[in-house]
Amino acid sequence: MRKLLLVFIVLALIIAAQPAAAQTETPPAGPVYIIQTGDTLWDIANRFNITFDDLLAANPDIDPDFISVGQELIIPGLEGITGVLTTEVVALGDTFRSLGRHYQVSTDILQRLNRIVSPTELYAGVSLVVPVTDESAALKGRVSLGAGETMLELAARQNANPWTLAEVNETGAPGRALPKDILYTRNETPETQASGLPPAFQSVEVSPLPLVQGMTTEITVTTPAHTLTGMVVDTPLHFFATGDGKQTALQGVHAMLEPGLYPLTLTATLPDGSQQSFEQMVLVASGFYPDDPDLYILDASTIDTEVSDAEFAQVLEITSQTSPTRYWQGLFTSPASLFPEPECYTSRFGNRRTYKTVEGETKLLSFHSGQDFCGGTGLPITATAPGVVVFAGPLTVRGNATIIDHGWGIFTGYYHQSEILVSVGDQVEPGQLIGYVGATGRVTGGHLHWEVWANGIQVNPLTWLEKEFP
Secondary structure, three states, rough: OOOHHHHHHHHHHHHOOOOHHOOOOOOOOOOEOOOOOOOOHHHHHHHOOOOHHHHHHOOOOOOOOOOOOEEEEEOOOOOOOOEEEEEOOOOOOOHHHHHHHHHHOOOOHHHHHHOOOHHHHOOOOEEEEEEEEOHHHHHHHHEEEEOOHHHHHHHHOOOOOHHHHHOOOOOOHHHHHHOEEEEEEEOOOOOOOOOOOOOOOOOOEEEEOOEEOOEEEEEEEEEEOEEEEEEEEEEEEEEEOOOOOOEEEEEEEEOOOOOOEEEEEEEEEOOOEEEEEEEEEEEEEOOOEEEEOOOOOHHHHHOOOOHHHHHHHHHHHHHOOOOOOOOOOOOOOOOOOOOOOOEEEEEEEOOOEEEEEOOEEEEEEEEEOOOOOOOOOOOOEOOOEEEEEEEEEEEOEEEEEEEEEOOOOEEEEEEEEEEEOOOOOOOOOOOEEEEEEOOOOOOOOOOEEEEEEOOOOOOHHHHHOOOOOO
16 A cells, blocks of 8 residues: 555656646747738738638637627738738838838848838838737837938947947948948937938828829928929929928829829929939729719710810810919818708719710710719809819810819819809908809709819819818
């Protein structure tokens, strides 16, 4: 019995010594990705070049039919990469090197995560996947060397250790950074001149980024330039001073423009007459516009392409003008502010449309260039912002129409009216009665069609009721 008891005691001691190894936590099978708005598991698997089944196998607790924003997914097959994978929208002037310094990760990891072969494939507006860990939190102080400035002088200006500055930016010795190269410090106070752009462009802000079909793009440049010009896609930009050395251009992105990469070019003419230019490809994203039901039109002349093209050219000539006077401030007001239901819409901007004759013959494929409001003939239409009337009269497609110039290339149009109450040259104020709803032109019934133009391109009007430009 004593021997048997001794055996049990020895076995108990051996078992008691084992749990230390068993309790060791298993490291995660890969970095973690947080599900974003619009994500699907198929999209995520494709983004990281893994199979859908492998993604499910690495995340057995995830129900593929019910995922939600904020859920965490382990991404398998990314050995050596840890942390939480997040997305960063590439800004103008950003490079792989600057983003790697910002997030304290190697450019090799950034290229591997995003399946980018060449650093030249980095475009403004693209969402880049970057890993963030507690041990390597993103640095927030964005700085750059001035002309003739050394790393030692920059460190003194930032009250930082030059060797620490060199280490976190992987420049080697403190003397190896280049002028205008974007660097990061542990100092959270950013410097506006660290843009990665030529010296004439102290900062460039593009909103929204990426550009979006049918939206108004706001481009603001801080520059000492006497003259600032530019082009986005194939449209010249018009800049206006907004104070504090800033110049702003408001530009529409066509609702039918194919999503993809397009050039954005800026040229600054300095007071001494010299010029500096910058060009970078920017991403144009889809506006995800749905299809409207087919529209059957009684008056076939209103869907005759020759008639509609000629009328569009007439309206485009009016709305492509650029007045240096800005008449409006703040938000626009609804042209249906006096309607019984001012926020009721029968059709929204950007919807794809097919116009047919009553016999069913397809005559025109297009998009809805404005916002249609509920309510029939006789309702009062009001001006949405201060401006000057530049057109007031009948058109074949748009019916009785009023177009108002608000300055800086911004126009509004009010179509299909039964009666026009203003004349060309009249100055109007927001809320002023300018006409009545009708059923003239290309219509299927009485309604108000309201448009906003930004530098010769129709844009989503509702945005101007929700956001102040600039």
